[in-house]
Each structure stands twice: as structure tokens, then as C-alpha cells.
Amino acid sequence: MPNIFLVGTHWGDEGKGKIVDVLSDKSTACVRFQGGHNAGHTLVIKGKKTILHLIPSGILRDSCKSIIGNGVVVSLEALIDEIDNLVTSDVQVEDKLTISEGCHIILPTHKALDIAREKSLGKKSIGTTGRGIGPAYEDKVSRQGIRLKDFEDKNFEKKLQNLVSYHNFILKNYYNDSEVPLVSVIKDLESYYSQVKKYVCNIEELLNEVVKTSGCIFEGAQGTMLDIDHGTYPYVTSSNTTFAGLLSGTGLSPTDIEYSLGITKAYTTRVGQGPFPSELDGELGKNIAKWGGEKGATTGRDRRCGWLDTKILRKSIKLNNINGIALTKLDVLDKLDKIKICLNYGEIDYNSMSVNDLEYLEMDGWQQSTSNAKSYDDLPKNAKLYIEKIEDICSTSIVLVSTGPDREQIIYRNKIFE
Numbered sequence: 001m002p003n004i005f006l007v008g009t010h011w012g013d014e015g016k017g018k019i020v021d022v023l024s025d026k027s028t029a030c031v032r033f034q035g036g037h038n039a040g041h042t043l044v045i046k047g048k049k050t051i052l053h054l055i056p057s058g059i060l061r062d063s064c065k066s067i068i069g070n071g072v073v074v075s076l077e078a079l080i081d082e083i084d085n086l087v088t089s090d091v092q093v094e095d096k097l098t099i100s101e102g103c104h105i106i107l108p109t110h111k112a113l114d115i116a117r118e119k120s121l122g123k124k125s126i127g128t129t130g131r132g133i134g135p136a137y138e139d140k141v142s143r144q145g146i147r148l149k150d151f152e153d154k155n156f157e158k159k160l161q162n163l164v165s166y167h168n169f170i171l172k173n174y175y176n177d178s179e180v181p182l183v184s185v186i187k188d189l190e191s192y193y194s195q196v197k198k199y200v201c202n203i204e205e206l207l208n209e210v211v212k213t214s215g216c217i218f219e220g221a222q223g224t225m226l227d228i229d230h231g232t233y234p235y236v237t238s239s240n241t242t243f244a245g246l247l248s249g250t251g252l253s254p255t256d257i258e259y260s261l262g263i264t265k266a267y268t269t270r271v272g273q274g275p276f277p278s279e280l281d282g283e284l285g286k287n288i289a290k291w292g293g294e295k296g297a298t299t300g301r302d303r304r305c306g307w308l309d310t311k312i313l314r315k316s317i318k319l320n321n322i323n324g325i326a327l328t329k330l331d332v333l334d335k336l337d338k339i340k341i342c343l344n345y346g347e348i349d350y351n352s353m354s355v356n357d358l359e360y361l362e363m364d365g366w367q368q369s370t371s372n373a374k375s376y377d378d379l380p381k382n383a384k385l386y387i388e389k390i391e392d393i394c395s396t397s398i399v400l401v402s403t404g405p406d407r408e409q410i411i412y413r414n415k416i417f418e
């Protein structure tokens with residue numbers, strides 16, 4: 001298997017967790033490179049649901065190393081929680097997990113600032129996950145952030161004190177909110193760090209080694225339209241979720257990545273605020289949400305649902321140099337008699353959140369179950385027509401089709417993934 005970059009083509013929640021899990025069976029390592037515990041990758045293995053936020057999904061495979069690259073912002077508390085949960089479920093973590101010493105950490109004050117800012121924005125809020133992601137990246141960019149390697153620095157406590165005092169000043173004087181006691185921040189962090197220290201190191205050599213042997217999976221978090229530069233700004237997350245984020249978040253070069261796999265849901269969803277041109281805000285949207293179990297894996301919020309947006313898909317293919325698409329949750333559309341594909345629209349108006357000239361193509365549904373299909377030929381004729389129409393409109397190949405949450409519910413249309 002090649003070194004593969006997996007990226008959500010829309011606003012996240014495309015079902016990356018399951019695809020990573022399926023592919024990690026043959027992979028040597030699984031790497032996260034951006035975002036933090038705002039991500040939520042849901043995996044269902046033999047009917048048992050596991051949600052991972054920070055640790056790469058490959059951790060569930062014994063033979064797969066899990067690596068967290070320097071571009072990820074890490075909440076030590078969330079990390080410890082996730083490790084403990086995995087260990088309780090008999091998943092081996094030690095010897096498999098490695099975290100870059102260059103990762104910036106998320107402080108309790110980052111979380112407090114995230115929540116205070118959202119509250120002050122009122123109706124104009126972004127709808128963040130409230131986990132401190134944005135403020136942690138702000139400090140990284142303003143060169144005052146704290147990296148894991150800083151715990152070993154003799155000036156660590158001073159640096160931490162300065163930063164927390166600065167955060168508390170803003171919390172108190174700008175947001176009129178409560179401060180976070182410095183003493184407890186220092187005490188908690190030191191205790192957390194002592195628990196995770198064994199996983200932290202310089203990962204440059206390890207990464208160069210794993211890409212040399214091939215079969216490495218780079219697991220993008222969130223999705224292309226949440227990219228800080230190329231997404232629906234300001235309704236985005238605070239990292240580069242696209243191919244560029246992989247490079248800066250690991251230190252690898254473009255040629256190390258041999259295949260870009262776009263993960264696309266058979267319809268489109270979004271959680272949080274922001275424009276969504278193909279949104280279905282009536283009964284049909286609610287039904288799709290119900291059939292698809294569309295609730296955020298991290299915050300439990302309802303996801304907004306709409307028709308597949310191929311304007312975004314075409315943009316994602318270009319931005320991420322996508323070689324093939326994994327189409328997920330096809331089975332969710334099984335009941336529909338008519339299915340639309342969003343073809344195009346004009347510029348988004350960020351005041352009204354609307355677009356002009358929305359164009360759709362309507363197709364007949366298949367109204368049969370696809371969840372037991374073992375091969376492409378087992379799929380109903382109209383389901384195949386839907387898949388092939390998407391390929392046509394986007395000049396791409398759909399190489400994997402997922403028809404249910406379980407590991408086994410997957411159809412391979414390309415040899416390299418078999």
C-alpha cells in the first residue's frame with residue numbers, strides 16, 4: 001500500500017475514522033498532523049463503537065504505529081483520558097504511540113478564552129467545539145505558545161506563568177469572565193506531563209523511516225472547507241486541514257505522499273455555523289440526519305444535512321491533489337425516491353449566508369438496501385448511476401464505497417486498497 005493522505009472533502013465528519021481503520025489493517029503507521037481533540041473519529045468494530053479525538057485511529061490495530069505530528073495542538077488532559085479509555089478496552093497503547101515534542105499544548109485558559117469569545121460573539125459565533133483550539137493556535141503563531149519540549153526547559157514555569165497571566169488579563173478585563181487559578185494550572189500540567197512524557201520525542205527520524213517503508217496513513221482531521229486559508233472563513237477551524245497542513249504538521253515533503261484519498265459523504269453535512277449552499281432545512285434534511293445518525297462525535301450537536309455539493313468536491317480535489325475518492329454512507333440514501341446533486345452556485349454572501357444561481361441535477365433513487373453489497377456489481381443500478389455521475393461531474397474516480405458503519409461494509413474498486 002502507498003503512503004496515503006486521507007482528507008475530508010467538505011466540512012468534516014465524512015467518515016474518515018472508518019476508512020482509516022479499514023486501511024490501517026495493511027499500514028505500518030497512522031499519523032495525525034493538525035487539529036486537536038476537536039476532531040471525533042467514530043469507529044464501529046464488531047458492533048462496538050469507539051470514538052477517538054486525538055490519537056490516530058490506527059491505534060486499534062496491533063501492528064500499526066500511531067504518531068502525532070508537530071502540527072497537532074494537544075490537550076494533555078484529553079490525551080490521558082483517551083489513553084486510559086483505550087487501555088480499559090484492552091487496546092495496547094504503549095510502544096505504539098509517539099508524540100512530537102514540537103506539539104503545542106492547549107491550556108485550560110485557551111479553553112476558557114474559546115468559550116468566552118464564542119459567548120461574546122452571540123449570534124455571530126463560529127460554533128466552535130469550545131476546546132481551546134483557536135486560542136492555542138493563536139499563541140503558536142504569536143510565538144508565545146508552549147510546546148511539549150518546553151516542559152524540559154529550565155524557564156518552563158516562568159513561560160507558563162507569563163502566558164496564563166496574559167490569558168487571565170484578557171478573560172477578566174476584556175470578557176469580564178473568571179480567571180483560571182495559575183497554581184492549579186501549573187500543578188495539573190506537571191502531573192499530566194509526567195504521565196505522557198514516555199510518548200514524547202523528536203519524531204523526525206521515525207517519520208522518515210515509516211514513509212520509506214510505505215503504507216503510512218496520514219489522517220486529516222476536520223475537512224477541506226474548514227481550512228483556515230481555503231475554507232469558509234471565518235467559519236473554519238484554526239489549522240490547515242488540506243495537503244499543505246500535512247507538510248507543515250509533519251516536516252515531510254510532498255513526494256513522500258504517494259496517494260491522496262478524498263473522503264466524501266454521499267450527501268453533505270456541516271456542524272457549527274456558517275454558509276451551507278446545498279443545505280436541506282426541511283423535513284428531508286431532518287430525515288437524512290436521523291438515518292445517518294448525524295450527531296457531532298465531539299460535541300453531540302446535530303449536524304446540518306444537504307445534497308452532495310460537487311462544487312466543493314471539485315475544489316477539494318484540486319486543493320488536495322486527490323487521486324481517488326472513498327464515498328461513504330451511501331446506504332443512508334437507500335430510502336429516497338429522488339436524489340439531487342448540487343452542481344454549482346455563485347459567490348457566497350457571508351452576510352446573508354446565501355448564494356445565487358444554485359444548480360441541481362435530480363436523479364432517481366434506488367429504494368433498496370445497499371448495506372449488504374459485497375461488490376460494486378451487487379449495488380442497485382441507480383446507486384451505480386449516482387456514483388458514476390459524481391465521477392463524471394468531478395472528473396475523478398470513486399475507488400471505495402462504504403455502505404454501513406462496520407469494517408466489513410466496504411466495496412473496493414481499486415486494487416491498491418485491497
Ligand code: IMP
Pocket residue numbers: 011012013038039040126127128129130131132133134221222223226235236237238271272273
Ligand atoms: P474549532 O475547531 O473548535 O475551533 O471549531 C471551528 C469550526 O470547526 C466549528 O464550526 C466546528 O463545528 C468545526 N469543527 C471542528 N472540528 C470538527 C470536526 O472534527 N468535524 C466537523 N466540524 C468540526
